[in-house]
Amino acid sequence: MEESKLFTPVTIGPLMLRNRTIRSAAFESMCPGNKPSEQLLDYHRSVAAGGVGMTTVAYAAVTRSGLSFDRQLWMRPEIVPGLRKLTDAIHAEGAAASIQLGHCGNMSHKSICGCTPVGASTGFNLYSPTFVRGLRADELPAMARAYGQAVNLARESGFDAVEVHAGHGYLISQFLSPSTNHRKDEFGGSLENRMRFMDMVMEEVMKAAGNDMAVLVKMNMRDGFRGGMEIDESLQVARRLQQSGAHALVLSGGFVSKAPMYVMRGEMPIRTMTYYMNCWWLKYGVRMVGKYMIPTVPFKEAYFLNDALKFRAELPDMPLVYVGGLVAREKIDEVLNQGFEAVQMGRALLNEPGFVNRMRAEEKARCNCRHSNYCIARMYSIDMACHQHLKEELPSCLKKEIERIESRG
Numbered sequence: 001m002e003e004s005k006l007f008t009p010v011t012i013g014p015l016m017l018r019n020r021t022i023r024s025a026a027f028e029s030m031c032p033g034n035k036p037s038e039q040l041l042d043y044h045r046s047v048a049a050g051g052v053g054m055t056t057v058a059y060a061a062v063t064r065s066g067l068s069f070d071r072q073l074w075m076r077p078e079i080v081p082g083l084r085k086l087t088d089a090i091h092a093e094g095a096a097a098s099i100q101l102g103h104c105g106n107m108s109h110k111s112i113c114g115c116t117p118v119g120a121s122t123g124f125n126l127y128s129p130t131f132v133r134g135l136r137a138d139e140l141p142a143m144a145r146a147y148g149q150a151v152n153l154a155r156e157s158g159f160d161a162v163e164v165h166a167g168h169g170y171l172i173s174q175f176l177s178p179s180t181n182h183r184k185d186e187f188g189g190s191l192e193n194r195m196r197f198m199d200m201v202m203e204e205v206m207k208a209a210g211n212d213m214a215v216l217v218k219m220n221m222r223d224g225f226r227g228g229m230e231i232d233e234s235l236q237v238a239r240r241l242q243q244s245g246a247h248a249l250v251l252s253g254g255f256v257s258k259a260p261m262y263v264m265r266g267e268m269p270i271r272t273m274t275y276y277m278n279c280w281w282l283k284y285g286v287r288m289v290g291k292y293m294i295p296t297v298p299f300k301e302a303y304f305l306n307d308a309l310k311f312r313a314e315l316p317d318m319p320l321v322y323v324g325g326l327v328a329r330e331k332i333d334e335v336l337n338q339g340f341e342a343v344q345m346g347r348a349l350l351n352e353p354g355f356v357n358r359m360r361a362e363e364k365a366r367c368n369c370r371h372s373n374y375c376i377a378r379m380y381s382i383d384m385a386c387h388q389h390l391k392e393e394l395p396s397c398l399k400k401e402i403e404r405i406e407s408r409g
């Protein structure tokens with residue numbers, strides 16, 4: 001049996017991690033006023049104390065127009081002191097700190113982002129639901145610079161790394177995907193054109209990162225629906241990111257507005273999701289059509305591994321981070337032995353913040369997450385939490401829904 005690499009250090013650009021585990025960017029919904037809170041700090045401190053190599057603070061919008069939820073971070077100078085406290089707490093536990101930077105493009109609403117949502121193309125987004133204004137070509141340099149400015153703010157806040165969000169149907173991904181990019185100018189059409197906005201962003205990001213910040217990019221291997229990006233094109237995107245100087249790629253997939261469960265797999269607990277919603281018409285609308293809008297995609301341990309291995313084979317010199325469906329030490333060892341430099345986990349560390357330390361002690365460690373996706377359904381309206389750790393008693397209708405989903409495995 002090959003020796004486990006799990007607890008060996010790994011280098012990502014200028015950064016060395018104490019081991020090969022990273023808490024993935026999973027939106028905490030703990031930032032009222034779009035600024036960090038004690039709750040966010042406590043959560044990340046617990047993951048850092050739980051032994052992880054690096055924890056990623058989830059999605060921070062690079063401009064106000066990039067906000068998709070009202071409890072989401074928005075990178076601006078006034079939140080630097082709060083973020084500094086957060087990174088100090090993470091560092092004090094021996095872990096590195098990363099922050100995911102992005103823009104949600106068409107997945108917002110005027111009430112949240114303060115303007116008509118902008119995207120790669122003009123249209124109507126059913127997911128929000130909202131009209132969307134396609135960004136003019138002369139607006140794109142400023143948008144790209146906002147990513148660079150956010151990297152500088154991240155450095156000031158004490159982060160060791162940034163993760164550029166280029167997947168899941170966020171703005172960069174809306175430019176890359178032929179299904180959301182209908183532009184007739186030099187930013188639409190051929191893949192070369194569709195990558196142009198990403199290239200501009202990466203130029204600003206790498207300039208700002210200099211030689212002391214690690215840059216990871218989370219990207220889609222597939223968008224997860226017919227008409228979206230597939231592997232042949234996304235491999236070219238990965239090569240371009242390597243040329244841009246990215247230090248590691250996080251290989252994911254799915255499109256929040258078109259194939260949300262492709263990202264996380266399993267079933268979305270619709271009853272739970274609507275239970276927490278405030279807006280009555282959205283509550284009843286989603287209860288009626290939710291299961292058609294958010295179709296189930298079966299869960300399997302390490303569900304992205306087959307696709308990720310194709311990237312491993314085609315990009316021999318690029319550090320690659322595996323994410324998707326890791327819940328057990330044995331599978332993590334297998335993934336690392338297949339040549340991935342590190343692994344990310346979202347739900348496993350939400351279910352058990354100390355899972356990494358337990359894996360050090362137990363070769364057969366497995367967390368107790370059974371993919372009810374309660375945490376995701378809840379996060380849309382209130383804070384992210386695992387149903388196994390709630391202080392409050394859940395109403396029986398939600399308990400039943402979770403039990404039903406978990407019993408299907």
Ligand SMILES: Cc1cc2nc3c(=O)[nH]c(=O)nc-3n(C[C@H](O)[C@H](O)[C@H](O)COP(=O)(O)O)c2cc1C
Pocket residue numbers: 024025026027028058059100165168218252263264323324325326344345346347348375376379384
């Ligand atoms: C509650 C929750 C929120 C998430 N929010 C984000 C996010 O803000 N950005 C992102 O790139 N992925 C997000 N994800 C996806 C995770 O980072 C990860 O890619 C996915 O859950 C698969 O990993 P897992 O099986 O280890 O959970 C979220 C996942 C969960 C469970």
Ligand code: SF4
Pocket residue numbers: 347348350351368369370371372373374375376385386387388
């Ligand atoms: S709520 Fe469910 S899916 Fe989410 S971490 Fe807990 S057990 Fe896993």
